[in-house]
Structure formats: structure tokens, C-alpha cells
Amino acid sequence: MLEIRNLHARVGDKEILKGIDLRVDAGEVHAVMGPNGSGKSTLAGVLAGRPEYVVTEGSVVYRGRNLLDLQPEERAREGIFLAFQYPVEIPGVNNLYFLKAALNAVRAHRGEPELDAIEFTALVRSKMSLLGMDQELLSRPVNDGFSGGEKKRNEIFQMAVLEPALAILDETDSGLDIDALKVVAGGVNALRSPDRAAVVVTHYQRLLNYIVPDQVHVLSDGRIVRSGGRGLALELEEKGYGWLAGAEDNEPARDSRLEARA
Amino acid sequence: MSTETRTIEALATQEYKYGFESDVEAETIPRGLSEDVVRRISELKGEPEWLLEWRLKAYRTWLTLEDPDWANIHHDPIDYQDIIYYAAPKRRPAPGSLDEVDPEVRRTFEKLGIPIEEQKALSGVAVDAVFDSVSVATTFRATLEKLGIIFCSFSEAVRTHPDLVRRYLGSVVPYSDNFFAALNSAVFSDGSFCYVPKGVHCPMELSTYFRINARNTGQFERTLIVADEGADVSYLEGCTAPMRDENQLHAAVVELVALDRATIKYSTVQNWYPGDKNGKGGIYNFVTKRGHCRGHDSKITWTQVETGSAITWKYPSCILQGDRSVGEFYSVAVTANYQQADTGTKMIHLGKDTRSTIVSKGISAGHGQNTYRGMVKIGRHAANARNYSQCDSLLIGDRCGAHTFPYIEIKNTSAQMEHEASTSKIGEDQIFYCRQRGLSTEDAVNMIVSGFCKQVFRELPMEFAVEAQKLLGVSLEGSVG
Numbered sequence: 194m195l196e197i198r199n200l201h202a203r204v205g206d207k208e209i210l211k212g213i214d215l216r217v218d219a220g221e222v223h224a225v226m227g228p229n230g231s232g233k234s235t236l237a238g239v240l241a242g243r244p245e246y247v248v249t250e251g252s253v254v255y256r257g258r259n260l261l262d263l264q265p266e267e268r269a270r271e272g273i274f275l276a277f278q279y280p281v282e283i284p285g286v287n288n289l290y291f292l293k294a295a296l297n298a299v300r301a302h303r304g305e306p307e308l309d310a311i312e313f314t315a316l317v318r319s320k321m322s323l324l325g326m327d328q329e330l331l332s333r334p335v336n337d338g339f340s341g342g343e344k345k346r347n348e349i350f351q352m353a354v355l356e357p358a359l360a361i362l363d364e365t366d367s368g369l370d371i372d373a374l375k376v377v378a379g380g381v382n383a384l385r386s387p388d389r390a391a392v393v394v395t396h397y398q399r400l401l402n403y404i405v406p407d408q409v410h411v412l413s414d415g416r417i418v419r420s421g422g423r424g425l426a427l428e429l430e431e432k433g434y435g436w437l438a439g440a441e442d443n444e445p446a447r448d449s450r451l452e453a454r455a
Numbered sequence: 456m457s458t459e460t461r462t463i464e465a466l467a468t469q470e471y472k473y474g475f476e477s478d479v480e481a482e483t484i485p486r487g488l489s490e491d492v493v494r495r496i497s498e499l500k501g502e503p504e505w506l507l508e509w510r511l512k513a514y515r516t517w518l519t520l521e522d523p524d525w526a527n528i529h530h531d532p533i534d535y536q537d538i539i540y541y542a543a544p545k546r547r548p549a550p551g552s553l554d555e556v557d558p559e560v561r562r563t564f565e566k567l568g569i570p571i572e573e574q575k576a577l578s579g580v581a582v583d584a585v586f587d588s589v590s591v592a593t594t595f596r597a598t599l600e601k602l603g604i605i606f607c608s609f610s611e612a613v614r615t616h617p618d619l620v621r622r623y624l625g626s627v628v629p630y631s632d633n634f635f636a637a638l639n640s641a642v643f644s645d646g647s648f649c650y651v652p653k654g655v656h657c658p659m660e661l662s663t664y665f666r667i668n669a670r671n672t673g674q675f676e677r678t679l680i681v682a683d684e685g686a687d688v689s690y691l692e693g694c695t696a697p698m699r700d701e702n703q704l705h706a707a708v709v710e711l712v713a714l715d716r717a718t719i720k721y722s723t724v725q726n727w728y729p730g731d732k733n734g735k736g737g738i739y740n741f742v743t744k745r746g747h748c749r750g751h752d753s754k755i756t757w758t759q760v761e762t763g764s765a766i767t768w769k770y771p772s773c774i775l776q777g778d779r780s781v782g783e784f785y786s787v788a789v790t791a792n793y794q795q796a797d798t799g800t801k802m803i804h805l806g807k808d809t810r811s812t813i814v815s816k817g818i819s820a821g822h823g824q825n826t827y828r829g830m831v832k833i834g835r836h837a838a839n840a841r842n843y844s845q846c847d848s849l850l851i852g853d854r855c856g857a858h859t860f861p862y863i864e865i866k867n868t869s870a871q872m873e874h875e876a877s878t879s880k881i882g883e884d885q886i887f888y889c890r891q892r893g894l895s896t897e898d899a900v901n902m903i904v905s906g907f908c909k910q911v912f913r914e915l916p917m918e919f920a921v922e923a924q925k926l927l928g929v930s931l932e933g934s935v936g
């Protein structure tokens with residue numbers, strides 16, 4: 194589904210991704226871990242087409258197409274969904290109105306008819322109960338004044354409605370209470386199917402108890418320095434990133450944020 | 456600057472769609488302004504002596520006044536001797552008959568989407584069409600006349616209802632009010648007049664559509680609307696002009712009078728030619744609009760969507776004299792390219808328990824400069840007056856500006872005032888977020904702008920909300936309410 198080869202990217206003059214190779218097949222879930230500043234969000238942003246990142250080398254093929262040729266909205270319509278590490282507030286624009294416009298843009302791209310108000314409401318209702326989403330949040334402007342956790346839930350809610358082929362979750366679990374964590378995991382697992390895939394960026398192996406990954410990758414200084422199975426995440430939690438060859442960061446993964454939020 | 460910002464700005468600075476010119480034979484008088492010109496205009500219009508006298512007093516007052524310089528706008532000095540003060544299509548119909556309207560004039564309005572034939576008109580909207588200096592057609596007059604509603608061109612009202620015109624003309628905006636009001640009073644050529652009698656609810660929207668066509672002319676129209684006791688009326692105003700390299704002056708005066716329990720809703724979609732991308736050409740829009748809540752429990756609402764003009768200078772205001780009277784001002788002002796707007800309102804509370812609401816939304820893009828200037832005055836006798844003001848600015852790109860000047864003067868301690876203000880910017884992160892969800896940049900900007908404006912748009916009558924939406928290139932669907 195997704196094949197990244199020797200991907201280099203910079204922002205301004207700073208090279209951040211220094212040769213990433215990653216292959217995600219349909220039906221798989223990949224976890225990406227790594228110390229702060231190692232380039233995880235950059236990788237997610239490059240895949241989504243964030244304009245400030247400039248790809249200097251390498252290629253990304255998504256479902257047989259050169260992904261880097263597509264505009265961000267085309268990638269979205271082709272089924273790529275990014276759950277933002279920091280979801281953006283859009284005051285004045287109603288959450289559901291926004292979501293309806295997004296869904297209809299995707300549907301139009303697929304040659305499907307727009308959903309009318311009744312069909313859309315029915316869809317929203319079913320996803321709401323699946324994710325325990327609060328009605329009140331949905332009637333507010335997009336992310337406007339939402340708490341950190343509410344924003345993350347909203348991302349997952351959007352994902353559930355849009356049903357992307359490739360979901361990229363950037364630290365969606367950070368800052369969530371344990372119930373919300375299960376909701377996020379439930380959202381991802383509900384989408385698991387032989388023709389979909391997910392890339393889950395996280396600092397905490399705990400999430401991976403709920404979303405069991407096929408592979409775990411460790412990113413450090415813009416490179417993938419280790420890939421492995423589920424066990425790698427457990428090992429990381431125990432030993433920190435320091436033990437990995439090539440990792441410069443000696444901060445243990447079990448940092449104080451983890452304790453505080455557990 | 457990033458490509459995102461450039462696309463956003465390109466969207467905000469779209470081409471002007473109403474810039475065509477019509478080939479209409481015009482009757483004009485020579486350039487320049489003098490007592491003779493004032494007399495000539497009055498004579499061309501066959502006016503009574505008292506009106507000529509009033510014009511002359513206004514002209515003499517104007518000579519003693521100076522261009523206001525306090526507004527946050529910049530332009531080369533206007534040469535008032537280089538303007539043509541009167542232009543009218545040569546072929547003119549007899550009042551009430553459309554057959555003789557110059558076909559080119561008729562086509563112009565059709566092209567603008569303002570049919571001046573009743574059978575083609577929007578149902579429920581009566582139109583007075585003003586082309587350059589004169590009113591060329593007023594629709595649905597018969598329907599309105601049955602209810603005793605007078606809706607006609609200003610010139611006609613002077614002939615047919617001189618007593619009403621004389622009683623109310625200048626009673627809200629005296630000719631000595633300000634430089635541009637004095638100029639207008641001296642040379643105004645036409646406009647709309649409306650009187651709604653006691654207890655009558657006007658069953659349709661009344662509207663005036665102003666079109667400047669002739670070159671080198673100024674447009675100076677006057678609108679006078681009187682709602683007698685218990686009457687109510689909703690009035691719409693729209694305007695466009697051809698694209699020209701030179702600036703053209705538009706200095707209008709609008710006076711509203713609401714007697715006991717009367718309600719007037721006045722809505723404007725102003726889309727005069729704004730000038731080109733480099734700030735060349737465009738209309739100078741210097742307008743005085745004021746409403747007088749003369750009677751108790753009366754209400755006046757101004758709603759404006761200002762997207763056009765190179766310069767906009769206007770402050771639709773309310774004098775809240777009647778006890779429990781209500782004044783409202785809802786405004787969206789857009790400045791793109793090199794447009795400048797200095798606009799806002801004055802709410803003058805004189806009566807007891809008077810209330811006013813101000814909602815101003817300024818949008819700046821390109822090099823646009825957008826100033827909100829508002830005054831709330833609470834008089835000594837205005838016990839328990841209340842005001843709510845909200846001024847929000849939205850910036851698109853980083854070369855534009857937004858400025859807010861609220862003035863408050865309170866002479867009665869029982870007043871309650873509430874003021875909110877905000878400035879925000881359409882951020883690239885917002886646009887990217889929308890695009891990541893599948894929306895185009897254009898849709899994203901429209902959505903954000905429309906969300907920003909919806910408090911004002913929902914005050915507009917339906918037909919105008921549609922127009923305003925088109926003007927901002929905005930899809931309102933669903934985001935309203």
C-alpha cells in the first residue's frame with residue numbers, strides 16, 4: 194500500500210529526514226516510536242503533504258501512484274488521513290458542517306453521490322455511539338476551545354466517519370485518559386481490514402496493548418534505526434532509546450510524562 | 456511568502472465581475488461645481504423654489520467646510536472642479552412606464568441580475584433602479600400604493616409629495632452635518648423615497664439598485680425612508696460600477712425616520728468597483744447614513760456587507776431618542792488589494808431604556824486596510840441604556856492591516872456597556888488541516904470567512920444573503936445557524 198524509499202526531507206535549511214525506508218502493506222498496522230525531535234511528525238507531515246516540508250531525495254509510492262506528486266487534498270481524497278499531533282482550531286466553522294464537507298469531498302472524488310442531511314446524520318449517530326462522542330462537542334466550532342483530550346477524540350471521530358485507507362496517527366494517545374485511550378484504540382481497530390492500513394506514532398507501548406502492531410520501528414535523528422515485532426516496544430520501554438545503536442538521545446522512553454498521565 | 460498564502464490571497468482578490476460599461480447616450484452638464492451648476496441641476500429636475508433654496512444653502516455651507524482628515528484613509532486630494540455632477544440617460548420614460556426605458560439601460564440591469572420588469576422580478580422585491588444620476592424604473596408601485604405605501608424616485612416624490620419630503624428632508628442629516636453631506640445636499644440628483652403609513656406592514660422587500668455608468672461623473676443620491684407609527688419596512692440597497700482607471704466619487708446620504716413602534720431594517724450590499732490589483736481606479740465611497748428612532752419602541756437595524764470601493768468612509772448610525780428604542784449595526788467590511796475602509800457606527804442613546812447592538816466584522820487581505828471606528832454615546836437622560844459591541848478582524852496574509860477605534864462617552868451612570876474585540880488570522884495550519892481532510896484551499900478559505908461572517912449574514916434578507924455569499928465567494932450552506 195505504501196512504499197517509502199530513501200526519503201530525505203528538510204524544513205528551511207535543516208535536514209530532518211535522512212533516508213527513511215518503510216513498507217506498509219494492506220491489512221497491516223505499523224508503530225513508529227522514537228525520541229522527541231527524531232522526525233516522527235515530520236514523516237507524518239511529509240506523507241500528508243504539509244507544504245513547509247521539502248522532499249529532497251527518495252520516493253513514496255502509495256497504491257501504485259507517486260504520492261509526492263499529489264496535493265494534500267488529493268492525498269486525503271485518495272484515502273490518506275492524518276490525525277494531527279496538535280489538531281487545529283477553526284473558530285466559526287461548525288464541526289459537523291466541516292466533517293460533512295470533508296466527507297462529501299472524498300465521496301465526490303470517488304464518484305459517489307453526496308450524502309444528504311438525513312444520511313449524514315444517521316452516519317454521524319452510528320459513529321458517535323461507537324466512540325462515545327459527545328453531541329455537544331460536535332455542535333461546536335472545529336476544535337475551538339476543546340481540551341487536549343477532546344481534540345484527540347475529535348480526530349478519531351473524523352477518522353471513523355471518513356474511513357481512510359491509510360490512517361496516520363501522530364501521538365493521538367498522548368494526553369488521553371485511560372478510557373479515551375481505549376476509545377482511540379477501538380476506533381483504529383474498527384477500521385482494521387485486509388484493504389486498510391495504519392501507521393501509529395506513539396511514545397507509549399501501552400497503546401500497543403490495545404492496537405497490536407504488525408511491526409514496530411524506531412526513528413532516531415531522521416532514520417529508522419531498528420525495526421522489529423511487538424516485542425521491540427516492550428524492550429524499548431524497559432531500556433529506553435539509549436541502548437539502540439545510532440540513537441543519540443539517552444532519555445528513557447519511560448519519561449515523566451508517562452508517569453503523570455498513567 | 457509561501458504558495459499557500461499566495462493562493463489564499465488570490466482568492467481574496469478575485470476579479471471584479473460587474474466592471475462592464477454600457478453604451479448609453481447620456482445627457483450631462485459640464486464639469487465643475489458652482490452656484491450655477493446647483494441651479495442648473497435643480498432646473499433640469501424642475502424643482503420647486505424651496506428645494507433650490509435648500510440646495511444653495513447647502514452649497515454655501517459646503518464652501519466653508521474642509522475635507523475630513525481624521526479617517527484612517529489615504530488618497531490624493533479630490534479635485535471637485537473636475538467632476539461632472541449630473542449625467543442621465545437621454546431616453547427617459549414617463550414615470551411608471553417601462554416601455555421607454557433605454558433598452559441598453561434595461562440590458563445593463565438585466566446583466567446585473569436586477570430585472571426592472573415586474574414579471575421577471577424576484578417575487579417579493581420591489582426595485583427602484585438608479586442609473587447614474589437618475590432613477591430609471593420603480594417596480595411594483597401599484598401593489599404598494601394599495602396599502603398607501605409610497606415608493607418612488609426622490610425626484611418624483613418632490614413633485615407628488617412635496618409636503619412629506621419637505622417635512623423630513625435633512626431632518627436626520629442636516630446639510631451642515633459634514634463635508635460630504637453638504638456636497639450631496641447641494642448637488643444630489645436622485646435617489647429613492649419611501650413612506651410607509653401608520654400601522655402598515657410592508658409586504659415586500661423594497662430595494663434600490665445604484666449603477667454608475669457615465670465617465671467622470673460623481674453619483675450623489677439621497678434616500679429618505681419614513682416609517683410612520685407602528686409601520687415596518689425592510690429595505691435593500693445594492694450598487695456596482697464599471698472598471699475604470701480614474702477614481703469616481705460617490706457621496707450619498709441616507710436618512711431614516713422611525714416613529715412610535717416603527718421598525719426599519721436597512722441592508723446594503725456595496726460592491727462598487729474597488730480598483731485594480733495595483734490600487735488604480737475604483738470608487739471613493741463617502742457616505743452619510745443615519746437613522747432616527749424618533750418614536751418610543753421604535754427600532755432601526757443597519758446591516759451592511761461592504762466588499763467594493765477603493766475607499767469606504769461610512770458610519771451608519773442611530774439616534775435613539777424614543778424611550779425603549781433599539782439600534783442595531785451589523786457589518787462585514789472586506790478590503791483586498793489596496794482597498795481602504797474606515798467604517799463603523801454611532802449609537803447615540805438619548806431616551807430611557809434604549810438598547811444598541813454593534814457587530815462589526817472586518818476582513819483584510821492583500822494590502823487592504825480595514826478600520827472600525829465606532830462611537831457609543833449615552834446621554835444624561837438615557838437611564839438604563841445598554842450597549843453591546845463586538846469588533847472582530849480577520850487577516851488574510853501579512854501585508855494587510857486591521858485597526859479598531861471604539862469611542863465611548865457616558866453621561867448617565869446607569870448605563871451598561873459590553874465590549875468584545877478579537878483579531879485573528881487565517882493560518883496556514885488551518886488551511887492545511889482543511890486540505891488534509893479533502894477540502895480545496897478555496898473551500899477552506901470560504902468556509903472560514905463564511906463562519907467569521909455568519910453573525911452578520913443571518914441578519915440579511917434571504918435574497919441579499921445569497922448575493923453577499925456570492926460576493927465573498929462563500930458557500931453559506933449549513934454554516935449559518
Ligand SMILES: Nc1ncnc2c1ncn2[C@@H]1O[C@H](COP(=O)(O)OP(=O)(O)OP(=O)(O)O)[C@@H](O)[C@H]1O
Nearest residue numbers: 204207209227228229230231232233234235236245
Ligand atoms: N517547521 C519547522 N521549523 C523548524 N524546525 C522544525 C520544523 N518542524 C520540525 N522541525 C524540527 O525537526 C525536528 C523533528 O521534529 P518532529 O516534529 O518531526 O519530531 P517528533 O519526532 O515528532 O518529536 P515529538 O516526539 O516531540 O513529537 C525537530 O528538531 C524540530 O525542531
Ligand SMILES: [Mg+2]
Nearest residue numbers: 233234235278
Ligand atoms: Mg511529533
